[in-house]
Amino acid sequence: MGTGDFRPVYHPAGPDHALRVALQDLRTGRWLAMRNLLESTPDWALWTQRTQVLAAVAAGSDTVHAWLTEEPRSVAAAVMHARVAVERAVRAHREKRPRAQELWQVAWEGCRSAAYASPQDPVPWVCLLALSQLDEGQRLEEHRLPPPGPMLFPGPWGLLAEADARDPFNREAYHRMLQFVYARQSGGTLSEAVNFVQWAASSxxxxxxxxxxxxxxxxxxxxxxxxxxxxxxxxxxxxxxxxxxxxxxxxxxxxxxxxxxxxxxxxxxxxxxxxxxxxxxxxxxxxxxxxxxxxxxxxxxxxxxxxxxxxxxxxxxxxxxxxxxxxxxxxxxxx
Structure with a gap:
């Protein structure tokens, strides 16, 4: 193999050692390291990435709810509360659980509350983009807006624009949009996906x-x-x-x-x-x-x-x- 004794490591934090420490605390039901980490996160790109990874772990416990209860005015707690709600709604939809619709509504309301609490933050809008893939038939008007260019599809372009306005070319926002394309019921999604990613990369x-x-x-x-x-x-x-x-x-x-x-x-x-x-x-x-x-x-x-x-x-x-x-x-x- 030519790899010697090398064995790769899988960890959701990757090389982000501060995030790794916060995840370890989170898994034991403690939220202080998570709060301190988010308070010291310097830019929107890293903030988006860290909140996403933290939410994937926090969705299995009530730790973020406990944090928000303890510090109800914490903006970071409000954003993480929305993140966790979205993660739970997406999982419930994927697993076709009976409470999926209810969890979707809870997550949507959490995103709107987080957007109000943190108006400059792209994450609540990224979260709303994540929820858009649950609307496979594009029943909601905000999920079928006219596209900004030819060869593109009707979709949640307003949500993408809101995320873009706060953090231009936010990585997760565009990946969430790509997941929306895959979830559409209209067919032809791979050709639509090709058109979308070429359009996104070109600018x-x-x-x-x-x-x-x-x-x-x-x-x-x-x-x-x-x-x-x-x-x-x-x-x-x-x-x-x-x-x-x-x-x-x-x-x-x-x-x-x-x-x-x-x-x-x-x-x-x-x-x-x-x-x-x-x-x-x-x-x-x-x-x-x-x-x-x-x-x-x-x-x-x-x-x-x-x-x-x-x-x-x-x-x-x-x-x-x-x-x-x-x-x-x-x-x-x-x-």
Whole structure:
């Protein structure tokens, strides 16, 4: 394998050690570290990311409710309360639980309260975008507004605009919009998704994570079509596949501050470059991950997408191949 004794680590906090400490406290029912972390978070991008990860863990307990009860005027607590409510509503909808509609209403009201409490914050609007995917038939008017450009679909464009106004090109906002596209009942969603991510990336500045968005649609296509490993390989060495990987490398990875790079984006980019046989280009992306990795998209290369061990094996094989490649960027080898 060429990986030596290296074993990758999966952790929802990735390299964010302060977030890791807050998660440890949160899992024991304590909220003080979470509050202190959010109070010291310096920008909207990191705030969005941290609140999302915290909510995924907090949704299984009443810890955030206890915090809000203790500090009812805390803006961060109000935002986290909305985050948790949305996480619960999305899970209930996905699992088709009987209380899904009720939880959706609770979450919607929580988002509106958080938007009022924190008017400059993009997260309440990102949360409303997350809820929009529950409205698969687009019954609500705010989920079927006219699109801002040709080849796009009616959707929650007003919610995206609100998030954009507070944090332009917010990564999660655009990913939530992409999930909305997938959830639509109108059909043709993959072509709509391609049009959306190309539109989003075309206006994003250098260093924006939106340049990695097209890589997600490529993986989604093969997830839906149950493409085998060989088909996925052939897919990535097409001209379009190589172009998407190359643009993400140069317009996002090379131009972004290392501390701002999402671990999930890094994994998608490394996967795309490896799949398009750009092994030397992928090497610095693998190195940028440090000891961390995410099972997606590597799990789609396995026979069973839930096979975490198989996903790790694919990751290690790809990492070993790319790190063993030549040092000249752009080196292509079919080994």
């Amino acid at each position: 994003a500045p250098a260093g924006s994570p939106l340049h990695a968005l097209p890589l997600y649609v490529r993986v989604e296509r093969y997830r839906r079509e149950h493409g085998n490993e060989r088909a996925l390989d052939l897919h990535w060495v097409t001209e379009d596949g190589e172009r998407d990987a190359r643009r993400a490398l140069h317009l996002w990875f090379d131009a972004a501050a290392p501390s701002t790079r999402s671990l999930l984006d890094l994994n998608h980019l490394a996967h795309a470059l490896w799949g398009s046989l750009r092994f030397a280009d992928a090497a610095p992306v693998f190195r940028a991950m440090g000891p961390y990795y995410t099972s997606v998209p590597w799990s789609y290369r396995t026979r069973a997408p839930q096979d975490a061990g198989g996903a790790e094996d694919v990751f290690l094989r790809a990492r070993g191949r790319c790190l063993a490649s030549g040092h000249e960027p752009g080196t292509e080898s079919h080994g």
